[in-house]
Amino acid sequence: MSSLYDVSCFAAGLAGNVFALALFLSPVPTFKRVLKAKSTEQFDGLPYLLSLLNCCICLWYGLPWVSDGGRALVATVNCTGALFQLAYISLFIFYADSRTTRLKVAGLLVLVVFAFALIAHASIAFFDQPLRQLFVGSVSMASLVSMFASPLAVMGVVVRTECVEFMPFYLSLSTFLMSASFAVYGLLLRDFFIYFPNGLGVILGAMQLVLYAYYSRRWKSSDSSAPLLA
Numbered sequence: 001m002s003s004l005y006d007v008s009c010f011a012a013g014l015a016g017n018v019f020a021l022a023l024f025l026s027p028v029p030t031f032k033r034v035l036k037a038k039s040t041e042q043f044d045g046l047p048y049l050l051s052l053l054n055c056c057i058c059l060w061y062g063l064p065w066v067s068d069g070g071r072a073l074v075a076t077v078n079c080t081g082a083l084f085q086l087a088y089i090s091l092f093i094f095y096a097d098s099r100t101t102r103l104k105v106a107g108l109l110v111l112v113v114f115a116f117a118l119i120a121h122a123s124i125a126f127f128d129q130p131l132r133q134l135f136v137g138s139v140s141m142a143s144l145v146s147m148f149a150s151p152l153a154v155m156g157v158v159v160r161t162e163c164v165e166f167m168p169f170y171l172s173l174s175t176f177l178m179s180a181s182f183a184v185y186g187l188l189l190r191d192f193f194i195y196f197p198n199g200l201g202v203i204l205g206a207m208q209l210v211l212y213a214y215y216s217r218r219w220k221s222s223d224s225s226a227p228l229l230a
Helices: 004-025 028-037 046-062 072-094 099-126 131-149 152-161 169-189 192-224
Strands: none
Touching (some): 004 072, 072 169
């Protein structure tokens, strides 16, 4: 029979996987528009490339020959994320407006693959345990922190414009819940490289929700007070 500790670890990690799925699905409306228009219009492919690199590094960290005992639920969520990002990047390349954009995104994809291969090779060739886990964990933590910090620019836009149009509620909520789940998972495993970046994600996610609660009411009230056109 599984212990309460094992069940708690699994439940926290599984919840993180479920909430992460909502994040991975968030670009679907964007790509529905791309498919309908048969054009990437003014959309940027760089966020998907960076997300792919982040998922690959974190997937590598979750594997048993990198982390002591393995972090299976970290590996599963990032494997799923990597597949989603590859699908989005493939669509982006296929529907790019120009050959130059197509070659640029394809070149950056090669660069992402090379960067990940270099990190993976270096971790195996130059490090034994526990230094291997320390090396990959540090890289994955830096990658995660940069990903969690990326919405800061959007939060600044919300404060300046007093409009939450560019900060979807469910995206912020999914970020908060996923980060909270993996922060608990990391704490239960006593894994600093999991609980620290996800702890920051909880703080940033909470800040987004607070901003949304505050400015959405002001935005709606200003909308409702606008004069109606005859």
